[in-house]
Amino acid sequence: xxxxxxxxxxxxxxxxxxxxxxLVNAAYEQAERGLxxxxxxxxxxxxxxxxxxRGELAMASADGQxxxxxxxxxxDVDTGWFGALAxxxxxxxxxxxxxxxxxxxxIACGRGAKxxxxxxxxxxxxxxxxxxxxxxxxxxxxxxxxxxSLAEVEPSxxxxxLTPCDVTVMRKxxxxxxxxxxA
Numbered sequence: 303x304x305x306x307x308x309x310x311x312x313x314x315x316x317x318x319x320x321x322x323x324x325l326v327n328a329a330y331e332q333a334e335r336g337l338x339x340x341x342x343x344x345x346x347x348x349x350x351x352x353x354x355x356r357g358e359l360a361m362a363s364a365d366g367q368x369x370x371x372x373x374x375x376x377x378d379v380d381t382g383w384f385g386a387l388a389x390x391x392x393x394x395x396x397x398x399x400x401x402x403x404x405x406x407x408x409i410a411c412g413r414g415a416k417x418x419x420x421x422x423x424x425x426x427x428x429x430x431x432x433x434x435x436x437x438x439x440x441x442x443x444x445x446x447x448x449x450x451s452l453a454e455v456e457p458s459x460x461x462x463x464l465t466p467c468d469v470t471v472m473r474k475x476x477x478x479x480x481x482x483x484x485a
Contacts, residue, residue, distance in 0.1 A: 303362055303363070303398065303401060304362070305360055305361070305362045305363075305405040306360065306361065307357060307360050307361075308322070308354050308359040308360065308361050308371075310355055310357060312354050313351045313354040313355045314351075318354075319347050319350050319351050319354065320347060321368055322350050322359065322361065322371050323343075323345055323346065323349075323350045325368060325370075325371055325388050325390055326344055326345045326386050327343045327345060328388075328391065329388035329389060329390070329391070330344035332391065332431075333432075333435070334423065334431070334432075335431070336425075336464060336465070337425055337429065337432075337463060337464060337467060338462055338463060338464060339462050339463070342462045344386070353386075356375070358373050358375045359372070359373055360372050360374065360405060360406065362398055362401065362402050362405075369389065369390050369396075370387070370388060370389040370390065370393065370398045370399065370402050371386070371387075371402075372384050372387045372388070372402050372403075373385050373386040374406040374409065376415065377419060379414070380414075380415060380417060381415060381416070381417045381418070381419050381473075382407070382409070382410025382413075382415040382417070382418045382419070382476070383419045383420065384403070384406045384418065384420055385420060385421060387402060389402075399438075400442070403442060406418070407474075407476060410476060416475065416476055416478070417473050417475055418444075418476055419447075419471065419472065419474075420439065420444065420472050421469050421470065421471050421472070422435060422436055422439065422469070422470045422472060423452065423467050423468075423469060423470075424436070424449075424468045424469070425465050425466070425467050425468075426466045426467065426468060436470065436472075439472050440472075443474045443475075444472040444474045445473065445474070446470050446471070447471050447472065447473045448470075448471040449468050449469070449470050450468060450469055450471075451466070451468055451469075452466075452467045452468060452469055454469075455469045456469075
């Protein structure tokens with residue numbers, strides 16, 4: 303499997319932007335089933351193109367097939383962030399997600415970050431996938447550092463929810479000496 307940045311020039315490639323947007327929306331539609339009203343997309347073509355233009359989108363592929371994607375950037379000089387991690391359904395359970403997370407952590411560490419952060423949308427009751435996802439992130443070394451209502455973070459999203467949700471902020475310390483330098 304190969305993981306690399308989506309070239310900035312791909313922001314003008316309608317097929318690439320559509321494929322990445324579809325991958326994210328399909329993954330989140332499955333993972334967040336029951337949290338959103340039907341038909342609510344997690345991202346748009348415009349948001350995907352903007353992330354590509356900003357150099358924030360990486361893509362995993364194998365044998366010429368897109369297997370996963372993630373958006374990453376810095377929140378501040380010490381903190382890398384990633385979100386919109388998505389793995390194609392046919393590739394779930396094959397380690398793609400773990401490899402993509404390792405990629406963004408190595409990028410952040412190589413650029414001097416001390417921490418990596420992510421947010422998980424969490425309903426205020428049990429949800430099989432969110433519960434599994436939280437345990438998976440914990441197995442990778444992430445711990446909850448903050449929890450707040452989605453209404454505080456993104457009030458415009460609340461009308462599209464089927465159930466009240468929080469945002470769980472998870473953070474992980476990165477090694478003080480980068481294990482690899484990726485430009």
